[in-house]
Amino acid sequence: MLNPVTDAFAADLRTRLPAAVFRELTPAYLEEPRGRFRGQGGLLLAPGRVEEAAEIVRACATARVGIVPYGGGTGLVGGQILEAGPAPVIVTLERMRAIRAVHADENVLVAEAGCILTEVQDAAEAAGRLFPLSLASEGSARIGGLLSTNAGGVNVLRHGNARDLCLGIEAVLPDGSILKGLKRLRKDNTGYDLRYLLIGAEGTLGLITAAALKLAPRPARTGAALLAVRDPAAALALLALARDRVGEGISAFELIHRAGFDFIAETLPDLRRPFADPPDWTVLIDLGLGAGQDPGAALEGLFAEAFEAGLVSDGLVAQSEAQRHDFWMVRESIPLANRRIGAISSHDISVPLSAIPDFIAAAGPALASIGRFRINCFGHLGDGNLHYNVFPMPGETRADHEPRRSAIKRCIHDLVVSFDGSVSAEHGIGRMKVEDLERYGDPARLAAMRAIKAALDPAGIMNPGAVLRAPS
Amino acid sequence: MLNPVTDAFAADLRTRLPAAVFRELTPAYLEEPRGRFRGQGGLLLAPGRVEEAAEIVRACATARVGIVPYGGGTGLVGGQILEAGPAPVIVTLERMRAIRAVHADENVLVAEAGCILTEVQDAAEAAGRLFPLSLASEGSARIGGLLSTNAGGVNVLRHGNARDLCLGIEAVLPDGSILKGLKRLRKDNTGYDLRYLLIGAEGTLGLITAAALKLAPRPARTGAALLAVRDPAAALALLALARDRVGEGISAFELIHRAGFDFIAETLPDLRRPFADPPDWTVLIDLGLGAGQDPGAALEGLFAEAFEAGLVSDGLVAQSEAQRHDFWMVRESIPLANRRIGAISSHDISVPLSAIPDFIAAAGPALASIGRFRINCFGHLGDGNLHYNVFPMPGETRADHEPRRSAIKRCIHDLVVSFDGSVSAEHGIGRMKVEDLERYGDPARLAAMRAIKAALDPAGIMNPGAVLRAPS
Numbered sequence: 001m002l003n004p005v006t007d008a009f010a011a012d013l014r015t016r017l018p019a020a021v022f023r024e025l026t027p028a029y030l031e032e033p034r035g036r037f038r039g040q041g042g043l044l045l046a047p048g049r050v051e052e053a054a055e056i057v058r059a060c061a062t063a064r065v066g067i068v069p070y071g072g073g074t075g076l077v078g079g080q081i082l083e084a085g086p087a088p089v090i091v092t093l094e095r096m097r098a099i100r101a102v103h104a105d106e107n108v109l110v111a112e113a114g115c116i117l118t119e120v121q122d123a124a125e126a127a128g129r130l131f132p133l134s135l136a137s138e139g140s141a142r143i144g145g146l147l148s149t150n151a152g153g154v155n156v157l158r159h160g161n162a163r164d165l166c167l168g169i170e171a172v173l174p175d176g177s178i179l180k181g182l183k184r185l186r187k188d189n190t191g192y193d194l195r196y197l198l199i200g201a202e203g204t205l206g207l208i209t210a211a212a213l214k215l216a217p218r219p220a221r222t223g224a225a226l227l228a229v230r231d232p233a234a235a236l237a238l239l240a241l242a243r244d245r246v247g248e249g250i251s252a253f254e255l256i257h258r259a260g261f262d263f264i265a266e267t268l269p270d271l272r273r274p275f276a277d278p279p280d281w282t283v284l285i286d287l288g289l290g291a292g293q294d295p296g297a298a299l300e301g302l303f304a305e306a307f308e309a310g311l312v313s314d315g316l317v318a319q320s321e322a323q324r325h326d327f328w329m330v331r332e333s334i335p336l337a338n339r340r341i342g343a344i345s346s347h348d349i350s351v352p353l354s355a356i357p358d359f360i361a362a363a364g365p366a367l368a369s370i371g372r373f374r375i376n377c378f379g380h381l382g383d384g385n386l387h388y389n390v391f392p393m394p395g396e397t398r399a400d401h402e403p404r405r406s407a408i409k410r411c412i413h414d415l416v417v418s419f420d421g422s423v424s425a426e427h428g429i430g431r432m433k434v435e436d437l438e439r440y441g442d443p444a445r446l447a448a449m450r451a452i453k454a455a456l457d458p459a460g461i462m463n464p465g466a467v468l469r470a471p472s
Numbered sequence: 473m474l475n476p477v478t479d480a481f482a483a484d485l486r487t488r489l490p491a492a493v494f495r496e497l498t499p500a501y502l503e504e505p506r507g508r509f510r511g512q513g514g515l516l517l518a519p520g521r522v523e524e525a526a527e528i529v530r531a532c533a534t535a536r537v538g539i540v541p542y543g544g545g546t547g548l549v550g551g552q553i554l555e556a557g558p559a560p561v562i563v564t565l566e567r568m569r570a571i572r573a574v575h576a577d578e579n580v581l582v583a584e585a586g587c588i589l590t591e592v593q594d595a596a597e598a599a600g601r602l603f604p605l606s607l608a609s610e611g612s613a614r615i616g617g618l619l620s621t622n623a624g625g626v627n628v629l630r631h632g633n634a635r636d637l638c639l640g641i642e643a644v645l646p647d648g649s650i651l652k653g654l655k656r657l658r659k660d661n662t663g664y665d666l667r668y669l670l671i672g673a674e675g676t677l678g679l680i681t682a683a684a685l686k687l688a689p690r691p692a693r694t695g696a697a698l699l700a701v702r703d704p705a706a707a708l709a710l711l712a713l714a715r716d717r718v719g720e721g722i723s724a725f726e727l728i729h730r731a732g733f734d735f736i737a738e739t740l741p742d743l744r745r746p747f748a749d750p751p752d753w754t755v756l757i758d759l760g761l762g763a764g765q766d767p768g769a770a771l772e773g774l775f776a777e778a779f780e781a782g783l784v785s786d787g788l789v790a791q792s793e794a795q796r797h798d799f800w801m802v803r804e805s806i807p808l809a810n811r812r813i814g815a816i817s818s819h820d821i822s823v824p825l826s827a828i829p830d831f832i833a834a835a836g837p838a839l840a841s842i843g844r845f846r847i848n849c850f851g852h853l854g855d856g857n858l859h860y861n862v863f864p865m866p867g868e869t870r871a872d873h874e875p876r877r878s879a880i881k882r883c884i885h886d887l888v889v890s891f892d893g894s895v896s897a898e899h900g901i902g903r904m905k906v907e908d909l910e911r912y913g914d915p916a917r918l919a920a921m922r923a924i925k926a927a928l929d930p931a932g933i934m935n936p937g938a939v940l941r942a943p944s
Contacts, residue, residue, distance in 0.1 A: 106825040150661050177916035186855040187822045188894035189622050191939055192921045196668040247762045248720045290719045350657045353578040383658040422660035444649035449664045455927030
């Protein structure tokens with residue numbers, strides 16, 4: 001069992017850490033974007049150096065006080081919010097915000113965990129490089145949280161998840177020891193890969209304090225198109241066609257349902273609308289090519305061939321960088337529009353690529369047996385990752401449907417698992433999906449996860465109750 | 473402490489497993505390519521299904537009998553050879569050799585651990601796809617061993633290591649439970665990534681029995697060139713230039729020292745020689761491009777610009793696929809020529825890319841303080857990975873230098889570590905580099921590795937003494 005943080009504990013820490021580490025715990029640290037979790041009080045600490053973070057973790061390990069790591073607060077599964085149990089120490093990395101080094105010739109950048117994603121993107125751009133991680137919350141999300149949750153986003157198709165973009169990490173392990181793993185090597189086969197274990201562990205195995213990140217060359221020329229496709233199967237065929245024609249130049253391949261456009265029109269009326277009458281299914285395709293290539297011509301050619309093949313019925317090819325930006329603005333505004341409508345239940349799922357049409361075809365009728373809903377299905381089609389979100393009909397509220405919420409979730413997740421899919425493609429488990437992991441997870445894998453957690457964090461201080469239920 | 477395998481243990485297993493599982497232990501299972509390790513006897517078992525593998529592991533866990541997993545036997549660090557201690561069970565995966573499924577539309581192939589790498593490459597090709605893992609021993613190495621050692625090879629620059637090519641694994645954990653993780657998802661954030669932990673664990677945390685592997689599109693057009701560069705710094709500048717001009721189309725970028733050509737001339741006189749008088753330093757660059765691109769023209773243009781810039785003094789652009797094959801034959805024959813010369817000490821090292829010229833400049837003089845040697849430095853320059861191998865002068869033998877061997881190794885490894893490099897870039901730790909890992913490894917990381925090993929394999933049966941010293 002853990003102990004609550006006490007005044008005596010805080011007073012003792014004050015003798016060993018600079019005053020700047022101690023912060024006022026404002027409500028912002030106890031809230032999360034969808035308002036599903038609300039944190040309790042606790043002690044907010046902001047280490048400025050890895051040694052200070054280690055001092056905090058050692059003190060918590062000794063006193064058996066829980067630690068909730070806090071990045072940008074943008075997580076959607078409650079991983080950053082501890083609602084109940086002994087009051088914890090909340091460790092925010094916001095003071096560790098340095099870009100420690102940029103090795104442009106090696107395509108490597110070393111950033112502290114508190115750097116906001118756009119800051120890292122900007123530092124890469126200033127060095128003539130690209131840091132390809134990109135997602136809707138990039139203006140707030142911090143590197144430590146992005147790595148701890150193995151964040152995905154729109155460029156996974158081309159560049160991989162956050163895990164794939166990390167060459168090395170510095171972290172504080174649950175005993176307060178410092179893992180000095182900021183290597184910037186492309187090949188290093190010296191034992192177990194703790195880096196990849198901590199990435200995606202959502203702060204339950206340690207506190208990531210810095211990372212060596214992979215950069216990519218900046219594409220010399222970019223382009224984008226919105227193409228109206230017949231159905232999800234046509235979207236997949238379009239993806240195959242695009243791969244044949246453009247190969248590795250496809251940076252993103254996003255599916256948008258008509259509901260996305262409708263929700264934006266309803267809740268964000270000032271946003272420029274690409275289609276007067278949005279198609280049922282649209283694909284946003286984004287290209288990043290070399291200097292000698294012409295993305296506009298490539299997209300026009302793709303459009304023509306896909307039209308000929310009956311896959312695409314209409315389309316817009318961006319005629320300028322500003323128009324490409326507008327296309328992306330629409331895509332990136334869908335989560336905000338969704339929040340304004342207010343989902344009854346949101347599902348961040350993945351299935352094998354070829355199963356996507358069957359999954360979508362089956363999900364609607366399955367939900368209809370529970371009630372009448374609006375569905376907004378959108379996401380990273382190229383990765384097999386859909387956000388399948390269920391909303392009340394106009395005039396109803398999510399509160400009206402609260403009694404049906406768990407049945408909806410169960411219905412979708414059961415279906416996903418029947419297709420060998422994942423019930424958390426990119427958002428993680430946090431505290432929201434602990435039961436799902438227990439229900440759907442492979443028993444041998446769960447047992448091994450628990451054994452690893454117990455071995456590295458025997459007192460269970462790191463992000464208690466996230467990913468794995470805290471032992472009672 | 474482990475127990476030796478006994479007749480009674482074998483007899484008991486025979487009551488529960490088909491006769492085909494029991495194999496004669498021929499000397500081939502007790503040898504390794506460089507002859508540095510020689511295995512003792514034991515019981516050779518060849519499971520044909522994952523359930524049979526699980527039965528074997530459960531029996532060994534109960535009886536506390538060690539298990540040595542055996543793939544293709546091509547490992548260079550003794551990971552597949554147990555020289556001393558209680559006689560083990562050797563588990564060869566050679567009967568689990570099925571390609572279970574090819575999902576060409578998803579770029580995924582599911583292979584059993586006993587598949588030889590070329591078989592997987594061929595299955596991918598038959599489906600119009602590429603399995604990009606490629607290395608000198610691809611005609612013997614098996615998928616299970618390649619994943620367990622996180623194999624590298626010549627295409628890491630473009631496609632990553634074995635770990636990066638694996639979407640999911642099936643494995644038997646040290647308690648005999650079956651990890652059912654053959655997912656073929658690009659995004660799955662449901663808890664700790666055990667897949668990436670077992671990959672690279674060299675059989676010490678479980679037995680990989682099958683894997684879902686990533687395929688890539690086959691490049692429509694390929695090309696290769698051998699370019700004579702001034703020195704390693706010029707090779708790096710050429711790499712940057714090539715990236716600017718060809719981008720992601722560079723499949724491999726290999727550095728070859730003159731010694732490589734000389735050793736081939738000395739030991740493989742029938743092999744076609746690309747240069748009458750080999751340059752001191754040569755780069756082999758390999759391109760894989762789309763249908764609309766011309767690799768020959770790209771390489772000629774690169775050559776011209778690099779010549780102009782003073783980076784390249786001479787060069788050959790392959791005029792046919794046969795000539796490209798000849799270039800690669802030279803590169804892939806260097807390891808065999810090295811074995812025929814007989815290295816005193818071989819070093820599979822990596823350093824940050826920009827440190828390569830300084831490392832090479834420092835290593836020669838450092839070795840000269842120990843004695844006079846021939847050096848063959850070659851490898852995967854684009855990955856920062858060099859094979860820095862030290863040979864006797866003509867007329868001398870490796871045996872003459874045996875007393876100096878550990879001083880040579882120590883000299884090179886100390887230098888590598890001073891550059892923040894790795895003393896095992898792609899071959900792993902096995903049993904040969906356990907001391908190096910103890911000497912150079914981060915203490916917090918080693919402690920965490922030992923804790924994970926103890927948690928998942930409390931009896932220490934899985935590949936005892938590999939990676940981590942067996943507890944005494």
